[in-house]
Amino acid sequence: MYKQTFSVAIMSDHDASDVSAAPQEPPSLSLAQTMLFSRLLSVLKRDIVLVQPGNVPTGAEQAPLVLPPSIIEFIADAIGVSSSAVPRFWARLKDDIWDLPEQTLSKQEEGLFREHGWKRGITSLVLYPPSHYCTNSNCGRHKHLTNASMRQIVVYTAGRGVTPAWEVQLYCRDCNTTYYPNFSVHRGMRTYYAGIPQYIQIGGHQYAERKLAGSWISLMLVAHVSATNCLRVYDMALSGQEELDFSTGGWQFGSLLTTDHVWDAFVILTLLDYHERRATCLQVPHTGDQKDRFTAAMAARNVEVILGGQDVVDHCCDKCHLLVPTTRSN
Numbered sequence: 001m002y003k004q005t006f007s008v009a010i011m012s013d014h015d016a017s018d019v020s021a022a023p024q025e026p027p028s029l030s031l032a033q034t035m036l037f038s039r040l041l042s043v044l045k046r047d048i049v050l051v052q053p054g055n056v057p058t059g060a061e062q063a064p065l066v067l068p069p070s071i072i073e074f075i076a077d078a079i080g081v082s083s084s085a086v087p088r089f090w091a092r093l094k095d096d097i098w099d100l101p102e103q104t105l106s107k108q109e110e111g112l113f114r115e116h117g118w119k120r121g122i123t124s125l126v127l128y129p130p131s132h133y134c135t136n137s138n139c140g141r142h143k144h145l146t147n148a149s150m151r152q153i154v155v156y157t158a159g160r161g162v163t164p165a166w167e168v169q170l171y172c173r174d175c176n177t178t179y180y181p182n183f184s185v186h187r188g189m190r191t192y193y194a195g196i197p198q199y200i201q202i203g204g205h206q207y208a209e210r211k212l213a214g215s216w217i218s219l220m221l222v223a224h225v226s227a228t229n230c231l232r233v234y235d236m237a238l239s240g241q242e243e244l245d246f247s248t249g250g251w252q253f254g255s256l257l258t259t260d261h262v263w264d265a266f267v268i269l270t271l272l273d274y275h276e277r278r279a280t281c282l283q284v285p286h287t288g289d290q291k292d293r294f295t296a297a298m299a300a301r302n303v304e305v306i307l308g309g310q311d312v313v314d315h316c317c318d319k320c321h322l323l324v325p326t327t328r329s330n
Contacts, residue, residue, distance in 0.1 A: 033079045042101075050168065067087060072086045074120055074122050078117075126165060129179035132145055133145060136186065148168055148171070150167065152205065155209070156209065157211075162239045162240065167205075182197050189285065190283065192275070192281055192283070194281055213265035228259055231258065231262055284296070
């Protein structure tokens with residue numbers, strides 16, 4: 001039986017002259033290694049771009065020439081080759097990898113990140129702002145934002161359980177705007193991006209997948225499930241936390257889900273859905289306590305329902321609306 005291989009490295013004359021001097025790296029990867037190499041790097045595209053020098057041209061259609069050292073070491077351990085061979089394989093395959101759509105990793109591939117990536121600060125999930133450019137209409141900057149900072153977060157998902165991840169923040173020096181995965185912050189005001197993101201920030205270092213947050217809302221509205229029982233169901237059935245040890249990657253945040261997280265997911269997703277239907281953007285203060293941040297936005301929505309009725313109800317009757325007479329002073 002023949003072993004199927006894919007050649008990804010060509011030896012130079014200089015390399016050939018040193019054959020007897022040092023052990024030689026196999027000039028090819030097996031088909032399985034090639035596929036794994038491509039899939040793992042395809043989910044790290046934005047991480048690769050983030051650390052490139054400012055004078056290096058990068059973009060959606062152009063793969064960088066060089067991989068970061070930490071990613072080289074991770075890939076070497078994950079596919080079972082030496083770290084010196086990874087740059088050669090990348091030089092041959094980078095353009096094809098850059099054209100790949102976003103990959104959904106298998107449980108085994110996620111395990112490689114847990115085993116070889118976490119200790120190097122590499123995770124399969126990294127949350128970025130939607131753009132690498134400043135979108136402030138009053139700012140004249142048109143260059144790629146290179147001032148970035150990262151922090152550890154925990155993401156609650158429906159299909160992958162609780163997973164450690166990184167949050168990337170980009171900063172524009174020209175207009176002093178900071179861009180987060182869900183919103184931008186300028187002069188103390190938080191402006192959420194148009195639409196509803198796949199992952200919604202529900203705490204200082206916690207995010208929830210949109211699908212999961214939507215399931216909590218459905219359980220509350222349809223089955224009258226409390227926030228406490230929503231988190232209990234998640235912890236018991238979906239979190240998968242018994243399989244994870246965040247401390248192996250140096251994560252300072254555990255996987256504990258609280259009722260505050262569930263309620264914040266309810267409020268934020270509901271407000272984002274409302275503004276998406278109105279083609280507007282949610283704005284709230286960035287300073288202050290989380291419990292007070294959305295109070296004014298909720299009050300404004302309640303006033304609109306009181307004065308104009310619910311937009312999802314196209315009629316008015318005694319069952320849908322309860323009229324309460326009030327006494328108004330002149």
